[in-house]
Amino acid sequence: MPLATAEVCDANAQSITNGELRALHPIFKIYGRRPVFAGPIATVKIFEDNVLVRELLQEKGHGRVLVIDGGGSMRCALLGGNLAQLAQNNGWAGIVVNGCIRDVDEINGCDIGVRALNSHPMKSNKKGVGEKHVAVAIAGARICDGEWLHADSDGILISTTELTV
Numbered sequence: 518m519p520l521a522t523a524e525v526c527d528a529n530a531q532s533i534t535n536g537e538l539r540a541l542h543p544i545f546k547i548y549g550r551r552p553v554f555a556g557p558i559a560t561v562k563i564f565e566d567n568v569l570v571r572e573l574l575q576e577k578g579h580g581r582v583l584v585i586d587g588g589g590s591m592r593c594a595l596l597g598g599n600l601a602q603l604a605q606n607n608g609w610a611g612i613v614v615n616g617c618i619r620d621v622d623e624i625n626g627c628d629i630g631v632r633a634l635n636s637h638p639m640k641s642n643k644k645g646v647g648e649k650h651v652a653v654a655i656a657g658a659r660i661c662d663g664e665w666l667h668a669d670s671d672g673i674l675i676s677t678t679e680l681t682v
């Protein structure tokens with residue numbers, strides 16, 4: 518059974534105080550077939566350009582969660598049905614997007630967890646601008662590559678190390 522985020526918070530008050538455990542602001546909508554997912558984080562920082570998202574999702578996921586800092590843009594989608602399918606087939610656990618997605622019905626059929634701000638029908642630029650595996654700041658929290666993400670119906674937690682009972 519995955520750890521419930523609420524129980525994790527109740528059992529780790531000290532980690533919340535010292536910043537080892539952070540909750541993202543509740544600004545994300547829930548997509549994908551997995552409402553509960555967790556894994557080590559890979560980060561990517563982009564703006565209205567998703568070439569690096571495809572590059573990362575082409576790698577084997579090994580249960581990782583891709584955190585996409587898209588700067589909160591409401592002007593195009595950074596993830597669509599093809600990329601979500603790629604993520605599923607390559608063994609990613611989930612994708613959190615500080616930005617928009619499209620092909621929502623296809624994404625909701627994929628066996629991964631997806632959180633995003635909203636949907637948008639337009640595709641992004643394809644220039645390949647951005648940075649992989651850098652620290653990002655989204656939804657009120659700083660997130661480093663290699664930290665852990667836990668998502669369930671109550672919200673999304675970031676922890677410096679894997680959470681255990």
Ligand SMILES: O=C([O-])CC(=O)C(=O)O
Nearest residue numbers: 596597598599600640641
């Ligand atoms: O290629 C894109 O920009 C995203 C997309 O539509 C998909 O993954 O199907």
